[in-house]
Amino acid sequence: MDVVALLLLLVAASALWAVLRLLVIYPCRPGEWQYAFGAKYHQKREDLRRASRDRGAVLRKSSEDLKAIDERIAEIDSSTSERVQVLEQQRQKLLNPPQGERVDGEGELELYERSLVFLEKAPEGQELPAEHPPVPLAGLEAKTESDSGHLYIVVTWPCNRRSATYPLTKGPEVRRLVDAIYTAVQQEEADCGKREREAADIIAEIQRIRADAATQETEARSERAERIATQHLNQQRADAAFQKQCDNWAKDTGRRPHSWWQW
Structure with missing residues (x-):
């Protein structure tokens, strides 16, 4: 098939499609094709086309409006979750702070800003001593005792008692180390109280954020329900207007337009 024949075939196919398309959109009895093509019935075709397009526009707007509200609800959930997660992380840092910088140390004890660490002699063949879990300073007491030619730092905390x-x-x-421990304990207890108050403030802020989000979501869902009710009425009106035009068309042509066709 040469190029000219192919072009002619394409032109013929396009023309056939244009004719068939009009007959599908504007159906009529054989021999009365002027309803689909004639200028005399242009206004009837225009009325039918406009009613169908108005109906489709109402359906599209309904879908778009509901989608926008659903996206807003999803954004409220997502934003709330992100904000709460950040605040929870801040709260956990306040309630479980790192032990901080080394403040002092002597022999078996290493004092940090927020904890006290007991060390043991390094096992044979190792350079570093074993380390016990850090003891939080809050609630800790340290004092000196002597017996049998030795000095002791006796450390007592709510869960245990140990000496170096x-x-x-x-x-x-x-004595210098005991004084340093006492000072560090006083400072940590004051800081601990401050952190606990800040953590409580964060809990209150999280509750406020969640309550605000719940209010916003309730309002959005109420708006969605109202929009559905309004759109249902609009859809009924648009569909009734379209069906009326279809009735008029069927009365004149004996053929009813297809409601599934989208102009």
Whole structure:
């Protein structure tokens, strides 16, 4: 098939499609095709086309409006979840802070800003001593005792009691460390109270955010229900107007337009 024949075939197919399309949109009895093509019935075709397009526009707007509200509800949920997650992370950092910088230490004890660590002698063949879990400073007490030629720092905290041993010659260092522990405990207890208050404020903020989100979501869902009711009426009116034009067309042509066709 040469190019000219192919072009002619395409032109003929396009013309046939244009004719068939009009006959599908504007159906009529054989021999009365002027309803689908004639200028005399242009206004009837225009009335039918406009009613169908108005009907389709109402359906599209209904879908778009509901989609917009659903997206808004999803955005409220997503934004609330993100904000709460960030605040929860901040709260956890307040309630479980790191032990902080090293403040002091002597022998078996290492004092940090928020904890006290007991060390043991390094096992044979190892350079570093074993380390016990850090003891939180809040609620901790430390005092010195002596017995059998040794000094002791006796540490008591709510869950346990333990001591560290030093030679008598370490007296000044031991007393300095006990004083440092006392100062660090006082500071940590004050800071701990502040962190707990800040953590409580975060809980209140999370509750406020969730309550605000619940209000917004309730309003959005109420708006959605109202929109559905309004759109249902609009759809009924648009469909009734379209069906009326279809009735008019069927009365004149004996053929009813297809309601599924989208102009």
